[in-house]
Amino acid sequence: MASSSSLSLSNNLSTSSRTFIPNPSSTTVFHHLSPPHLLRLHSPPTGGPHFSTLRCSAAGSETGFFTKLGRLIKEKAKKDVEKIFSGGFTKTRDNLAVIDELLLYWNLSDTDRVLDEIEEALLVSDFGPKITLKIVESLRDDIYAGKLKSGTEIKDALKKSVLDILTTKGAKTELKLGFRKPAVIMIVGVNGGGKTTSLGKLAYRLKSEGASILLAAGDTFRAAASDQLEIWAERTGCEIVSAEKEKAKASAVLSQAVKKGKEQGFDIVLCDTSGRLHTNYSLMEELIACKKAIAKIVNGAPNEILLVLDGTTGLNMLPQAREFNEVVGITGFILTKLDGSARGGCVVSVVDELGIPVKFVGVGEGVKDLQPFEAEAFVNAIFS
Secondary structure: OOOOOOOOOOOOOOOOOEEEEOOOOOOOOOOOOOOOOOEEEEOOOOOOOOEEEEOOOOHHHHHHHHHHHHHHHHHHHHHOHHHHHHHOOHHHHHHHHHHHHHHHOOOHHHHHHHHHHHHHHHHHOOOOHHHHHHHHHHHHHHHHOOOOOOHHHHHHHHHHHHHHHHHHHOOOOOOOOOOOOOEEEEEEEOOOOOHHHHHHHHHHHHHHOOOOEEEEOOOOOOOOHHHHHHHHHHHHOOEEEEEOOOOOOHHHHHHHHHHHHHHOOOOEEEEEOOOOOOOOHHHHHHHHHHHHHHHHHOOOOOOEEEEEEEHHHHHHHHHHHHHHHHHHOOOEEEEEOHHHOOOOOHHHHHHHHHOOOEEEEEOOOOOOOEEEOOHHHHHHHHOO
């Protein structure tokens, strides 16, 4: 075993460090770089960068910090609408562009034919049969009742139907970080869905808003997972807690990380977990152990359990989402790879099916390309 001190990720890295978790029978003193005691919150710009300093020690102050953090992220989502338009959902938008052509010269006698083709466009984009039928039949009823009298009105009604699903069944898109530090976020998902990458991008976004972040390398099954997360720790300037040996118990790693986060006053602990198929019940049960281990350290934690879903799989993500939700109780989704997917309708399907909100969407490869989900911006992007 290395010494009792942690190993830095690189010789010139001063803002990130790594802590090893020892065997239960051994004793290790953890060496760390103290996180900032002062949290910086961005104030509205008034002509240049400006920061206000807030000391968060009491529970009320912590609550205020997390509330402001959630609000800042939400405001950024509205400002980043252009990013969603330019980088995300391009292929889905191309699939749905036929709707504009169909409605351009629409007349009442063509209604059934036009609606059939709209139905096909929605199905190809993975809106799912139930939602598609509901939307199309609602449009049909309103057209024949004389409520919709032009192609523009039909398209507006179509967009409103989709937006209503997202805002009624998946309204709570902000991160819910609780009332005490550290807030704990578990990231779960199948292999290859972009789980660790999404965690790294989320760390970048949260830290850029002034939060101190501790990463927990709970993916102890995949050999390269810890190394991958260490790279993200270096890129984002975050500390990381890793297992001493491969295939250590994930629950032990996460428990030690949350304990460190609590003792050293970190704002948020981001917990990576091993990727697993939703049909592998023994691995799914490991998630329950991880969740219980975290709750023993911080009452009420984890505050969020975010399931990462690969947008290129379309409706095939639904069985995954159901199983993970039944096992650990998912609080929100991160949908990745939507910039390269023609199946953006799956966003609506998964929200409608499970009533769980989408909290972030991946719309590119860059560190800033994990965007807070904004329902209205999404609808406008795919139907523009």
